[in-house]
Amino acid sequence: MKKVVSVSLGSSRRDHRVNTVLLGTEFEISRRGTDGDFERALAILRELDGNVDAIGLGGIDLYLYAGRTRYTVNDGLKLLEAVKKTPVVDGSGLKNTLERETAYYLRKHTGLLPPGSKVLMVSAVDRFGMAEALAELGCDMTFGDLIFAAGIPYPIKTVEELEEIAHKTLPEMVKLPFHMLYPTGKKQDTQDEKKVEKFGHYYHQADVIAGDYHLVRRYMPGGLKGQLVITNTTTREDVEFLREKGVGWLVTTTPEYDGRSFGTNVIEAVMVVLLGKSWEDITPEDYLEMMDRLEMKPRVQELGRRP
Amino acid sequence: MATHQEITESLKAFTEGYSKNQRLKAMNRDWDRNVLVLADDIESAHTLVLKDGELSFSEGKTVDPDLTVISNSDTLADMFFGDITPTEPYMNGTLRIIGSEDDILRLDFISLLIWGE
Known part of the structure; x- marks a missing residue:
């Protein structure tokens, strides 16, 4: 064993x-x-x-x-x-491969990710492989790294700009306590109501919401219209949470x-x-x-x- | 030890760096804040004002700051000149920032977007 x-x-x-x-x-x-x-x-x-x-x-x-x-x-x-x-x-070793393949799989085997799909990635620097694959497949990308991590209402629209901003900020951001960058502990069971209210429209405007589940959950508004969520780890309670918010489809990348x-x-x-x-x-x-x-x-x- | 004048010069460089960056201005249109910059080893106070995406500064204190940045004069001058990033002095306690965690993180991002690699 x-x-x-x-x-x-x-x-x-x-x-x-x-x-x-x-x-x-x-x-x-x-x-x-x-x-x-x-x-x-x-x-x-x-x-x-x-x-x-x-x-x-x-x-x-x-x-x-x-x-x-x-x-x-x-x-x-x-x-x-x-x-x-x-x-x-x-x-992170597996994620890069697995999540790229997930994007390709959805395009090839389902009708859930047609070219031009409006995709919100709540955070992309933790899953650059998925970001690149979705952009390569012709999706209309919004990378929410600045919006949700820093509260800066600036949607990053291209992988190139994401990379440029990441090069400027990540060398220092990685030195900060991780809890400043990512919800840990009890924060994972709650939502950031201020940001939900302020930035929830980015979710409403998207056809597809992708990224780490805890980040997707933390900022997700209600009243979604059947959007597709692509994420990693979910429990039964998480699935219910997504259903209640109006998510139509859930794709998880791991078995x-x-x-x-x-x-x-x-x-x-x-x-x-x-x-x-x-x-x-x-x-x-x-x-x-x-x-x-x-x-x-x-x-x-x-x-x-x-x- | 840096002088009050050097801190003033560093803030001038910081605001000029900011003003040249149209993207930063667009990013901060929603973020009106008064930031008090205080040295703890010399008599020196400045106020940075972010309003409608524009950044300006003046010498002296503001009454009701949203954020207060406190450090020794050398660190303040080095930081606003872009010679050091705020992260390390913040992490080792040389730099103290009083305000909400969201505002602190946002100020850090702005600084990195002006001076980052």
Whole structure:
């Protein structure tokens, strides 16, 4: 039995444990949320180190991207460095491949993402692969990084401008406490009402809303008209939340076990175990091959009818 | 130790850098704020005023600031001249900013968009 644990700065309300068999290997996969408590996350990581087969870091990004340039988030690095023996990943290696493929899959196999679709990416520097793929597919992009992270009502419309602004800001932003950039702990269970009111129209104007679930949720207004949401991790409660807001379709990029989709950090940790390679040696082709062997496809769920 | 005059010059460079940047002006049309800039090692106070996307400054204090930026004179001058970013002094406590977290983050972004790489 291989043990994979996701240690998350997110809410402990989302904790769970499942047993599954993948490519003939038995896995016990569990999640331990620390409600935004950084020190507790460090303690759990030290406790798990050497006692499990792989660790995923959730609720935090280790890396943010501006094109091909990768910036390391200081707080993420502190967590990474607490683990000395066990492979530890944040999902960013897989995310780049998986989310590109999700965009291509939707175009090829569904009618949900026609050219010219108006796409709001609530944040793109944490998933540059998806941003590039959606733009390449001819979507009308709005990158909301400045809007939702900094409260600056400036929609970034091209990947080039996103990259330029990211190059200017990310080298310093990654030094800030992560909670200033991303909702951690209890904040994940609430909405930022001021920003929902001020910036909710960006959601209403979009056909597709894409990005990290906690960010998508935090700023989502009510009264949506059947929009498509492309995101990573959802629970049954999350699906209900989206339905109540008027979301019509939900696409999750990672597989579902026991009624919930897992974060990319968990899936990447599982893949590291299955591949038996160190993280640095794993290539996008390895991820693609593994996705194929695991028959991983985006999960497309209709939540309601488009008007 | 920097002088009051040097801080004034740095704020002049900062506001000029801002004024040349049409994109920044567009970004801040919704954000009217008074920012008090205080040195804690010399007698020096300035007020930055953001209104309708335009940035100006004056010497002296404002009565009711939305944000207060406090640091030693060297750090203030270096920061507004763009020689250092606000992040490091903010993180090590040399720079204190009093205001809402959203406003602090936004001010940081503005500074980086003026002086960033």
